[in-house]
Amino acid sequence: MCGIFGIDGRDDAANHVYLGLYALQHRGQESTGIVAWDGERMRIERGMGHVADVFPASALARLSGSRSIGHTRYSTAGSSVVENAQPILVKTSMGALAIVHNGNLTNGLTLRRRLEEEGSIFQTTSDTEVILHLMARAPRTDVVESLTTALAAIEGAYSLLLIAEGFLAAARDPHGFRPLAMAELDGGVCFASESCAFDLLGARAVRELEPGEVVVVRDGRVESHRLARAGTPRRCVFEHVYFARPDSVVFGDSVAETRRRLGERLAREAPAPADMVVPVPDSGLYAALGYARESGLPFELGMTRNHYVGRTFIEPKQSIRNFGVKVKLNPVQEIIRGRRVVLIDDSIVRGTTSRKIVRMVREAGAAEVHLRISSPPTAWPCYYGIDTPRRAELIAARKSLEEIRAFVDADSLAYLSVEGLLSCLGGVRSSYCAACWTGDYPVSIAGEDRRQRELFPAVSDEPG
């Protein structure tokens, strides 16, 4: 879960990337970085934290040139160090190369071990660096060919951007797990994880990359290459459910509209005897609108969110009830008191946050709390870039629906069905990856990678 943005053919390219990353900040706030090529040198700026903090004007001024890529990274456990911030910039006999990557390789560690055995030295613990080493070792023909040779060896989910001294390349894995779109901006070509980044810059969206496509922008011309390895599309539904910004178009569908359809379908699948529909802000907003419309119940903003929330909170010695959630969310008692509430959220991961929210709503005086989730139970970990915890920590992997309801202390609980969810999406149903709900993984995970996964699963803040 990261955001990437790149542009070629505009002066001040890094400044455009900076704004693009700004629009993609919701995809990761742990670290960020930009590389720019000015025709002579690649320069890099990276740092921990938000885009606005990492790049003062002086940093952007150093990043001159008309070709640039950037990255904003989600926090995952065990690697919160600036060395792992992307882009990764290296010097090779092909000249300088820089890369950013959104996704997760399923054979990254296996490849890394093999490369290390052959004498490669890695700078980071990131999968992404494997791609550069594969390129450096590819039989030398030209740099684009080195890239496609390297991509032929890797498996899993990736949408990536790479800049070399002669071009900018964008690539999407054969299954197309993660989104990546292309736009045009007065003679420049840009790429972004989500279309909202184009809107900010006033760029005109052209199209999404095809799964398995490599687009190269060289001397102002756009070429399209195809990876030899074929794959059936497996777009990540979670982008629509939770991760993307509502004002983005992802996999061809409006996220806001998709979420509203999920809410409408949820209202049909799981009605509730209540007085009002209240979203958990901001994740449940559009689904709640859909639920309210379909059910005829009034839509109420019964909970507010504090948008000035920063990195760390220092709790007083005397513990505050439901502290973690309260810092972000506060119910509006005058709206909720004495009423039966349908609470809409997008997902339940470990269940602890949902439990705190339900309790907070009860303490604000709600007569009843009916929790409705606009996606199916998350019961399987994701190997393709969504930072879910290991299976044992997923509440839906261990407990029945009734047990979960009891745990989160709701009067009733319902999830959307997989069938229902898929019916709300455009295109062919089989073109989506629903592994986190079904356990049906489109790409298996290599041996060394699997072992590592089991030893050190990602442990992160519960996203919902």
Place this chain on the structure above:
Amino acid sequence: MCGIFGIDGRDDAANHVYLGLYALQHRGQESTGIVAWDGERMRIERGMGHVADVFPASALARLSGSRSIGHTRYSTAGSSVVENAQPILVKTSMGALAIVHNGNLTNGLTLRRRLEEEGSIFQTTSDTEVILHLMARAPRTDVVESLTTALAAIEGAYSLLLIAEGFLAAARDPHGFRPLAMAELDGGVCFASESCAFDLLGARAVRELEPGEVVVVRDGRVESHRLARAGTPRRCVFEHVYFARPDSVVFGDSVAETRRRLGERLAREAPAPADMVVPVPDSGLYAALGYARESGLPFELGMTRNHYVGRTFIEPKQSIRNFGVKVKLNPVQEIIRGRRVVLIDDSIVRGTTSRKIVRMVREAGAAEVHLRISSPPTAWPCYYGIDTPRRAELIAARKSLEEIRAFVDADSLAYLSVEGLLSCLGGVRSSYCAACWTGDYPVSIAGEDRRQRELFPAVSDEPG
């Protein structure tokens, strides 16, 4: 427009203040500070920026003790320096004193000139320091008496908190322009600009201070004093319209409910031939809900807000259309395209932001844009703490309704009437200050202060 919070009688007092300020962050993000008294020393930490950035754990650890006050400050022109960040902490013959202040004195500069003539030396350019100098020069009896003597000399708007070595005092000016409420937290007494700060801490709201009341917390007991100078209540309506958080109760009314009533009234006063109601997030959310309900039009979240917005934006050399607004707001084209939109916002100050928003909505494909404002035209500057620009810059002071409509490029424009606005508030209508709409000022401004105001008006980002 600032937020203040104080507490006495809890270990770890500064940590509570820190959280209280967190909840009040929307009242000012320019600078912040906390003072704590540990029985022996007063310690201060101040800095530019957000609460979470200014107070790392190490700073809070230094601020030990069970009595503490803090402040979060709105940006006003010409004084963005840490020296002007509150609290102000001084050493006097009465011992150490620290003060925080929300509001604006109308005779501050006049008093300051007089005190300087008599040999007082000021540390800051802030009005607030005048109060401390008046206390230091008051005939010595006890410190509380020094405070009431000092308050007797000042005019204008103030809600303030002061800690001395022996007590915590909270005071509200005789007109009660700015809010200030009291709560209880397991043996501690706390004070805040808004009740949302109590919610975060789990404190139990007790009551608002009366206009002209001074509450002193000493050795765990709460005493109430009255200022000799009487005044009729003149609560600032803008707190409800724009400034307070929707989950707060201010002047006895729920802000969220008040805003919804404003929207309902607006729908009755100024209906529009449209397909949907869209709020400008987040300021127009509740009024839009009210407007939608009353008008029967569907409520749509047709515009999203980027909540990761930081301090400064570096625009590329090639200018981006509507740049300033786009960084914060983005329309959802799939919702808006081809539809007639009622756009709800809380106010128009200079008109430039509204114009950009309307244009952005048009560019997203809206068929018509009908702008509705949930307050009357802002035509007069505020002398009591709301940071409005000088009169010449207020668009409603110079232009007719039709001229404003043309300027902001809306298909139609309507404001709520003063009468309509006051009818939505609890209590007696005459107990509110509506000077920014009517020009009818409850307290006049002293000579030196007026001259200064005219020379150096506050120039700030347009709030709405």
Place this chain on the structure above:
Amino acid sequence: MCGIFGIDGRDDAANHVYLGLYALQHRGQESTGIVAWDGERMRIERGMGHVADVFPASALARLSGSRSIGHTRYSTAGSSVVENAQPILVKTSMGALAIVHNGNLTNGLTLRRRLEEEGSIFQTTSDTEVILHLMARAPRTDVVESLTTALAAIEGAYSLLLIAEGFLAAARDPHGFRPLAMAELDGGVCFASESCAFDLLGARAVRELEPGEVVVVRDGRVESHRLARAGTPRRCVFEHVYFARPDSVVFGDSVAETRRRLGERLAREAPAPADMVVPVPDSGLYAALGYARESGLPFELGMTRNHYVGRTFIEPKQSIRNFGVKVKLNPVQEIIRGRRVVLIDDSIVRGTTSRKIVRMVREAGAAEVHLRISSPPTAWPCYYGIDTPRRAELIAARKSLEEIRAFVDADSLAYLSVEGLLSCLGGVRSSYCAACWTGDYPVSIAGEDRRQRELFPAVSDEPG
């Protein structure tokens, strides 16, 4: 023990002050600050640490204008905070005033208490601020007169520089404890604690200020005023013994030459049966040269000093023998081994450092160590600005010569006599203050100030 520098009449005045402070860095490295007046505003930059760290080019660029003063401050206990860094800059009804001060007032606290009773509010815990408050309360005639009125009330040691909007003033107390000299630089007039600062700038030294003289530079003209209060000169001998830089001329004498004479006299008063003379670098260098020349013994650089020593040292858990001294000094074993050494230093304060040095020289193989001190036993604390510890900590106040010798573990020990020391100085002997050796204080200390001194004596690193 601080360094001050000021200049009027040169563009880029603060840059000159910065370089002047650089040359005076040996007089204090704890904090530093500069104020400059550009004809419209006084601007200040202050910080903890060395001049080169506190003033980057950007800071100097902000300090524009042709009148400027600066200060570099020695570390004294209990007040190592940037708030106490000088200059002190205040706004008064006479306009902005900034002051720097080298010395110590003997009635500072007494005056402060009186001013606080009358309602003055202090920003710092520094004596220096008293002078500004006295000025602010002086009957208003003109600013220079306010200054002389204020100086008439204070007692003790001060060499100070003050800038107002109309002039730069330099003043020396009636006893002239601390040095202050004036120089000319291409149309500008400058003032410094020591002449070495003039050398760096290429300024031409004009003269020292007289005790009790106030020099005012106004519109390019230099006026001299006299304080009414008369006093006999009492120049601090310690400036020559230890504090000033050897390349300075202080009180009319070359410091290097004076120190050499002290060494020569010491050789006559206290010869030693040794093979070589070794200075403790850098404090004993010139006295050792004098001792060697007079005694006919060879001068050897048998000990080196690490000049990259910074603020704090982190010692490993396993303690290192003589750690503190070793970080700074290291004997050259090949020079010392098997030889009888006369070790020359300028003073002994607590004795612990001398003891470590003697031991280190022994461990390097010296056959005998004869310690010779180029000043008399320091047995009384200084109230005039040298940061000596309280009497009980001065080894010479508690122990006999033989006891000190035994404590520092030298084969023999001798100090220079008071008579001998004074005979090495130019001018009338009675014109010097020798209170730290004789206990004969020229100015007594006021009641409140004495109490405070006894409670909180300065506790500092032993200077020698």
Place this chain on the structure above:
Amino acid sequence: MCGIFGIDGRDDAANHVYLGLYALQHRGQESTGIVAWDGERMRIERGMGHVADVFPASALARLSGSRSIGHTRYSTAGSSVVENAQPILVKTSMGALAIVHNGNLTNGLTLRRRLEEEGSIFQTTSDTEVILHLMARAPRTDVVESLTTALAAIEGAYSLLLIAEGFLAAARDPHGFRPLAMAELDGGVCFASESCAFDLLGARAVRELEPGEVVVVRDGRVESHRLARAGTPRRCVFEHVYFARPDSVVFGDSVAETRRRLGERLAREAPAPADMVVPVPDSGLYAALGYARESGLPFELGMTRNHYVGRTFIEPKQSIRNFGVKVKLNPVQEIIRGRRVVLIDDSIVRGTTSRKIVRMVREAGAAEVHLRISSPPTAWPCYYGIDTPRRAELIAARKSLEEIRAFVDADSLAYLSVEGLLSCLGGVRSSYCAACWTGDYPVSIAGEDRRQRELFPAVSDEPG
């Protein structure tokens, strides 16, 4: 010109390294770094600047473990970035490896190009990294063998320390250009560029490494290995002339005593008709003592050095005569005025600094200035780690003795002869490298490296 220090077998190893680097700070102040191994992980801390600034207590605390190495780096042009600060730490299939290196490879670039062609990716532009890549590609047997295999491929000057998960290794190139010594400290074994670092820690010097020796400390045992490639010793004389600290023993000789002998020999080779001998501090101190003793002229400290000199100086707009030198050095006029001075310095590089010093001494009133240099004319660049400029910038490569004298404006000028210099050193004369004076290079430089050298010579501050 760098300093390296390492230790194995002591808790708190990094703290020892920190102190060792402190003592070696004169060998480089641009950047510094430490790596420590705690039995599980290697941790690194690096930064620009002085040891005391880069390693606060918190940084040292993170560097736990009993095996550690560190580096302090001299400023060379074009690479002043923290990425090039050593140690270099990498992860390989042999586990983590960290290395520090003092010297310069003559085939570094050639090897790097070859490795890059084979697919290696470099992190830095430093030669040192080549060694790690060679190790990573060596046929896998054990790590020590990988090291000796790698060292067999490199040419030039290196004294290096390497830590692996199982041992600490120290190695010196077959010619032994740069010093490296071993000491013992209560069960720990340590290595340093110079013995002064052992003195600070109280470690007992054991011996220097032999040229071509690799010492491995493993499980508390010390093993000695020999590189296959033989070489005749070629110790760098410049270490004695200029670079090492006087209190160090280098190549078996005391630096202080060697410098004194150089001064004595210089007095015999080049006497001067003068009244006194004055060293340029600190570089000329010991040679001046020798010259004075041999010539019978008095030794005078006629010039002082400001030891608080920081990185950058901001000169005022009005230029100061001899600015650069004056910031560091100031003559003592009372000593110099009217006298004929023999000025002793260790070397002349470009001549511009010497010229400023001579002029400054003249302006201080010297009747005559006779410049004597305690080494031969520096006419050839160094390829083995001393940062000399390219040949065209070396004044002695372009001008005759008389032309140099005229340029530096001395009354007379003389250098020490090569013959005279070598006669002052212990051991066999042919065991030294004197290439910078003779052009007789013991190791030739590889093709790619030579080209690079000629394009981008080191451009640095003139050291003498």
